[in-house]
Amino acid sequence: MARRIVIVGPAHPLRGGGMATFNERLAQAFQQNGDEVEIVTFSLQYPSFLFPGKSQYSDEPAPEGLQIKVLINSVNPLSWLKAGNYIRKQKPDIVIFRYWLPFMGPALGTIARIIKKNNYSRIMAITDNVVPHEKRPGDVPFTKYFLSACHGFITMSRSVQQDLQRFEPNKPSLYLAHPLYDNFGTIEPKTEACAALGLDPNYSYLLFFGFIRAYKGLDLLLQAMADERIKQRKDLKLIVAGEFYEDAAPYHKLIDELQLQEQLILRTDFIPNSEVRHYFCAADLIVQPYKHATQSGVTQVAYHFNKPMVVTNVGGLAELVPDGEVGYVVEPQPQTIADAILDFYSSGKATEFEQQIQNYKQRFSWDAFTEAIYSLAAKL
Secondary structure, eight states: OOOEEEEESOOTTBOOHHHHHHHHHHHHHHHHTTOEEEEEEEEESSOTTTOOSSOSBOOSOOOTTOOEEEEEETTOHHHHHHHHHHHHHHOOSEEEEEEOOGGGHHHHHHHHHHHHTTSOOEEEEEESOSSOSSOOTTHHHHHHHHHTTOSEEEESSHHHHHHHHHHOTTSOEEEOOOOOOOOSOOOOOHHHHHHHHTOOTTSEEEEEESOBOGGGOHHHHHHHHTSHHHHTOTTEEEEEESOBSSOSHHHHHHHHHHTOGGGEEEEOSOOOHHHHHHHHHHOSEEEEOOSSOSOOHHHHHHHHTTOOEEEESSTTHHHHSOBTTTEEEEOSSHHHHHHHHHHHHHHTOHHHHHHHHHHHGGGOOHHHHHHHHHHHHHHO
16 A cells, blocks of 8 residues: 655755665655655754754755655744645655754654644654763753654664653654665775775775764774784774764874874765765775764664674664674773774684675665554554
């Protein structure tokens, strides 16, 4: 049975990072099931003084075959009314909000309340975070305002589901593992990936990927790279690929103090989707040294490209990376991170990990994700 579905959240022309990519891929998955899908996105997500990156907008072409309507200004209540009434009048069967930051609570909560007036649409939220990584005034009331407007919830880590229970213990919630990011292209040989990036394929490469923010622990990984055992490996370099979403100066100071210049490849501009596969295919090992986390889309990009991982034992990261089977789960400390990196290169486990990954990643399908959404909507 075909359904009408509206996804409310970041999408082209916003950069939006993994969230925009996820929403667009989710829309494609619904379309493949025969559903009629539209994404309602933002004309402005953040006022410029709150936005940590260089630009909120993408230079890449719009994804083909998707209906994307730009309606929401996060700080303009008139746009909230317009978006809410636009969706309400369509009477979609399912409305899926992406909720990741309390700052968005007033806008998204108001839109959801307007939609509910049609007494038809089932409103659910994919809650990436309920308790934010960086706390600010208004977090709790803004989050309560949004969550109270929804009929049910999806979380992609069990820790977020536990946080959600503190706010909405009586509404249905469903934990679903983050599906694979399979829309960044096919696997390419390391030599081709290195050529595309201008790198020497004779080196071994670690990869830290994604927006650089304090909770992601890049400083821990830099300290791990300063471990004397790693420094002795002249053939090993760390690629840092992602835009700074905070002050870069402390990181550059740490690099200078630890004398890491020769061990690093810094690509700290925004990485467009068209270049993502080059970075993953050039790397031997993906490192996520997070200090705290909920879930990470980087894991599902790594799975798509059959890349082993080092993740820290925080939030939902360890749920998706079985220790010793597809990579390493370690404590968020420089020495444990260094130990895992060294074991990877000395133990010869790369081939074993890659074989396990090819089997393990089969469980992260978009078909399973959309079927679970249909089932939840039927209960709301």
